[in-house]
Amino acid sequence: MTTEAATAETATAVSATATGGRAAVSERAGRIPKGNLAELFLLARERGAIDLAVGTPGAPETPKPLVEEAVRALRGGVNQYELPHGGADIRRRIAESFTTPADPDTELTVTVGGTEALCVALFSLVDPGDEVVLLDPYYENFLGAVELAGARPKFVRLHEPEGPASPDWRLDPDELAAAFGPATRAIILNTPANPTGQTLSAEDLERIAALCERWDVTVISDEVYANLVFDDRPHLSVADVPSLRDRSVVVGSLSKSHAISGWRLGFLRARPELTRVFRRVHEITTNGAGAPLQLAAGLTDLFDAASLTAAKELSQARDETADILARMGLTFRLPEGGCFVLADIRGATDEDCRTFVRRVLEESSVLLAPGTPFFADEERGRNYVRVAFNRSPQILAAARARLLP
Ligand SMILES: Cc1ncc(COP(=O)(O)O)c(C=O)c1O
Numbered sequence: 001m002t003t004e005a006a007t008a009e010t011a012t013a014v015s016a017t018a019t020g021g022r023a024a025v026s027e028r029a030g031r032i033p034k035g036n037l038a039e040l041f042l043l044a045r046e047r048g049a050i051d052l053a054v055g056t057p058g059a060p061e062t063p064k065p066l067v068e069e070a071v072r073a074l075r076g077g078v079n080q081y082e083l084p085h086g087g088a089d090i091r092r093r094i095a096e097s098f099t100t101p102a103d104p105d106t107e108l109t110v111t112v113g114g115t116e117a118l119c120v121a122l123f124s125l126v127d128p129g130d131e132v133v134l135l136d137p138y139y140e141n142f143l144g145a146v147e148l149a150g151a152r153p154k155f156v157r158l159h160e161p162e163g164p165a166s167p168d169w170r171l172d173p174d175e176l177a178a179a180f181g182p183a184t185r186a187i188i189l190n191t192p193a194n195p196t197g198q199t200l201s202a203e204d205l206e207r208i209a210a211l212c213e214r215w216d217v218t219v220i221s222d223e224v225y226a227n228l229v230f231d232d233r234p235h236l237s238v239a240d241v242p243s244l245r246d247r248s249v250v251v252g253s254l255s256k257s258h259a260i261s262g263w264r265l266g267f268l269r270a271r272p273e274l275t276r277v278f279r280r281v282h283e284i285t286t287n288g289a290g291a292p293l294q295l296a297a298g299l300t301d302l303f304d305a306a307s308l309t310a311a312k313e314l315s316q317a318r319d320e321t322a323d324i325l326a327r328m329g330l331t332f333r334l335p336e337g338g339c340f341v342l343a344d345i346r347g348a349t350d351e352d353c354r355t356f357v358r359r360v361l362e363e364s365s366v367l368l369a370p371g372t373p374f375f376a377d378e379e380r381g382r383n384y385v386r387v388a389f390n391r392s393p394q395i396l397a398a399a400r401a402r403l404l405p
Pocket of ligand 1: 055112113114115116139190193194222224252253254255261264265266
């Protein structure tokens with residue numbers, strides 16, 4: 001079971017147990033959407049299934065120098081608090097990876113994964129009752145974090161790809177504009193995106209910038225897949241768009257690019273006034289990420305081309321996964337980045353996604369993720385599955401043999 005699934009399940013269960021007519025947990029916690037994988041996950045484990053549902057990296061391999069430095073740091077006695085906002089070396093290494101420079105001393109905060117970064121940004125920027133715009137489909141934790149901040153999600157539909165002629169999840173400019181108003185405080189972007197694998201274009205970002213300017217809205221841009229953009233495309237960050245730079249916050253992570261999702265290292269990039277507030281909130285939420293792990297990351301050439309072959313490796317895994325899914329009769333947009341394919345199952349079955357996922361698990365011992373939690377409208381989600389492709393060639397070969405006997 002993923003942690004987020006377990007937590008959401010507990011919160012929902014406890015909120016139902018009223019004490020003297022009053023719920024035992026906050027309304028906010030009770031509103032966190034229930035995780036969808038728990039039961040399937042247990043079933044998959046029992047059957048020894050291949051898990052293509054969760055994003056936990058099976059590829060690339062964790063860089064050996066990182067592990068060696070971490071061991072050395074632990075043995076060398078780096079076991080106490082670091083500066084809450086992060087060690088100087090790791091902040092410098094992260095800053096060096098940006099196309100548009102950031103000051104590691106005043107504009108970067110090292111966080112406990114991108115997950116904490118998102119929560120710190122929301123807790124710092126929005127008040128209960130404010131509206132936060134989300135592009136739908138979305139990474140399920142976005143909705144949970146917005147609810148936990150007491151804010152209200154305002155969904156903007158990304159329209160389904162209409163075959164080869166219009167392969168994108170299309171953002172309608174009028175629908176986007178209609179989502180903004182006096183109550184809008186922030187918009188959460190995700191490029192490359194989970195679950196669609198789509199990146200936002202310069203044109204999309206300019207359009208969003210104009211609306212944010214008009215309504216005085218801050219952009220929270222989740223760019224945890226910045227180093228996993230394929231086919232030699234450059235990553236376009238909101239920090240690279242002059243009209244967005246000063247009203248944007250970037251959420252980043254080393255979890256997937258460096259296959260260290262268990263180390264919990266992420267960051268927040270923002271202008272100095274915001275960074276000062278973020279660092280205070282971050283002191284309250286976690287008071288810093290693991291010191292020896294930060295030190296290890298700070299001593300390693302984190303983002304040099306030779307050490308970071310993840311994008312190349314995952315683009316091959318994407319192509320292999322795409323071939324398997326196409327042969328199963330699924331249709332999808334080829335991801336430009338990230339580690340997921342969002343596939344329409346209607347070419348392969350009349351079943352809804354949960355029934356399909358359960359049948360594939362029973363017949364082939366491969367676990368896929370049902371699409372519903374990624375969509376505001378369950379009816380839309382029922383036609384999709386999400387498939388993680390950050391897996392080794394051996395695992396994908398075994399999945400192929402099971403799915404296409
Ligand atoms: C879009 C997105 N943001 C954030 C995260 C979580 O990142 P981290 O492991 O750094 O907390 C994920 C993990 O799947 C993700 O897909």
